[in-house]
């Protein structure tokens with residue numbers, strides 16, 4: 709009697725595990741229209757290897773992200789991550805929001821909250837050393853200062869700030885474009 713019950717339970721679990729695979733989950737990488745120009749060098753590498761999977765539209769979906777029930781968890785992390793901080797829509801976001809996000813980056817990287825433990829467990833390359841945490845937070849702080857300066861709101865790699873001869877090509881020619889449209 710007991711055996712038949714156990715067998716029924718096991719069969720039920722097996723059927724459920726197979727059935728759950730059929731439940732669809734959103735796992736897409738939408739276009740990265742407002743992607744941040746990632747800083748060159750170490751910080752860009754840290755962002756790419758430790759943050760972008762959950763905070764951009766350039767997610768590298770691992771094979772287990774296709775297997776239920778794990779796929780629901782992975783999709784939730786990515787969706788929540790993108791909603792909170794998205795480097796793929798960065799340039800389209802309000803300056804004040806970007807500033808706030810950089811402030812949060814400093815906080816969560818210093819506290820060790822990010823990258824998430826469940827992620828670094830499976831992605832050892834995303835575990836940050838103290839030096840990497842320092843580099844990342846120093847960049848975020850410098851980026852806040854740079855963004856608060858007038859006329860520098862456009863995404864420019866952080867390391868060009870100290871450039872003694874800033875490239876002014878982008879500003880040239882802005883004067884003639886509008887004329888034709890004037891009524």
Ligand code: HEC
Pocket residue numbers: 754755758759760761762763784785786788789792793809812813816817822823824826827
């Ligand atoms: C495994 C996915 C994942 C990775 C990798 C990841 N994050 Fe997150 N991150 C999340 C999720 C999910 C949230 C939303 C958490 C919440 O709602 O409480 C979040 C929230 C945040 C926030 C907002 C915090 C707040 O107070 O609202 C910041 C800033 C952040 N992450 C920065 C980073 C940085 C920087 C990295 C890389 C060093 C990183 N994250 C790596 C998933 C991730």
